[in-house]
Amino acid sequence: MTAFRERQGETKVKRAGFLLTICVMMFVALLFTTNCGKKPKPEVEPTGVPEEQVEPGEETAPPETPETPEEPEERPDVEEISLRLKDIHFDYDDDSLRNDAKEALSHNAEVLKENLWVDVQIEGHCDERGTVEYNLALGERRALSAKRYLVSYGIDPSRISVISYGKERPIDPRHNEEAWAKNRRAHFVVR
């Protein structure tokens, strides 16, 4: 009787071991196929630059080219979420939030709450009037205004980074009021 039960136990162990092996093999196979589905990381070679002859007192080095950082893995839907986040706009020389900006920010806060696993970078921009340096600072103030509002809406501040591009990245390169109004903005990029 005991021997029979022992044999049954042995069989059970054998069967469990067999099932475990199957599971591990399936898991490995799954990993393998998923890996095959990922895009290979692109390799980028730095471009060759012509070297200038060295002259006494006139030594020059080729212009500095940084190493290209590895591209991050594509998270699904990051771009789609970015597109759902609305730009907000500002008055001239101002970083305070207009009502239309607040509305857009409330919408953005909802989107961020629906997608708790993403972070966002807020870019601050200015129109071309005013100096490069002053606009760098103003752009950052605009991004921070937007960040404060999102935080007041319950978004974790550690999810939000800010960067100012001053007047260096206008979305509209023309030199008129219409373009300037478009360029005075905060733009949201999901990461």
Add this chain to the structure above:
Amino acid sequence: MIRDCIKTARGAAGKRRPGAGPLGRTLMIALAVGAAMTALQTALPPSTGAQTEVSFTIRESREYTIPLGLERLSAVNDEPEEIAMAETVGGVLENDLDLSGLFSLVPFSVTNPETSYADLRAVVRGRIGTRGKKFYLEGWVEEYPTGRSIFVKRWTFAEKLSRKAAHSFADDVVLFLTGESGIAQTKIAYVCTESGSQEVHVMDYDGYGDRALTAHGSICVSPAWSPDGEIIAFTGYWKGNPDLHGIKSIGGKSWIISSRPGINSAASFSPDGKRIAFTMTTDGSAEIYTADADGSNPKRLTRNPAIDSSPTWSPSGNQIAFTSGRSGAPQIYVMDADGANVRRLTYEGSLNDSPDWSPRGDRIAYVSRRDGRMEICMINIFGGEEQPLTWGVGNNENPRWAPDGRHLCFSSTRSGDREIYMMNDDGSGQRRITNGPGERFCPDWSPRFDN
């Protein structure tokens, strides 16, 4: 006789001639002028305990220039390559002497004396020869009409460096006639978008010899020369944040000077090269800091929730002028180099920004919004008349003094996209230095190099 002309024309005490005779006289006059101007400053509140700059320069009259004969450079041998090189070098030399603003140039020929020579005091002459694969320039300046030699010099150069040889000759002409070297060998750093991204470039002050210093493929702004001309600081977004970088002006790998979270920008080296002033937002708003030239030991100077930016040192290193929005809109302020004794300098107009302190110590150039346009303006460091130097054409920004204190470069949109221009310190002689494609802006004028 020439020395008398020099004193009348320059009136400036030579930094290069300490202890020379004219210095004492000029100082006394300058102190009297300074005292009179201080007495007139009723608009400004008195700055208690402020360190004063020694204003030792009288602005020279632009009407007086030294009549200078310039002879066509000759070729030692009648060979085509020598003749061609004489043309090239002669052309650069003439342009340099013209740009200096010091001379009224008279074409001179020994064999054909003209009546216009009557006013001449000196003549520039020279010739080009070859020695092996290289050329040489023999250049000399003579008193007129005596022919007495003021100086003679020879430069040997490879063909590629012909412009440099001409610039060197021009600077020596200025040195021997005025006591202070010229600026023909200086350079201008600036931001260029020709490659599609914003990169730091360096070119000769006359627009030639342009080369890229960076190929970051992102955004660079605000290059700033160190006082010895060896390093250029600039703000670059290469690592994803506006960080302050340093790079050797002859090229190579850049390094980080400051990379605090937020903005690290608007760098300006102290006149002794040991410290650097710049703007950071790491403490919550845009403030001005000074640090060692490598970025260590930053010290905060401004404490104000408004934007404080664009620092520029006085040539003594004792004061810093900067832009602040603390009274509502950007205006120019001055403070001691440790942040004490802040006083407002500009009062006219709704926007005054981007100051640059003259190397002569007496004036500050800056940008002012007038009639909706940005104009380059000038103000004495004690305040007073805010004088526009540009007017009515395009937006003019980023004024930067040449090391002689008599020229400025700036960017202007008067011909379309931003290009680099230069002018004399009274607004005369405005001329474009660069030409597209792309935009060129944020210029900074190099110091004189120790060659």
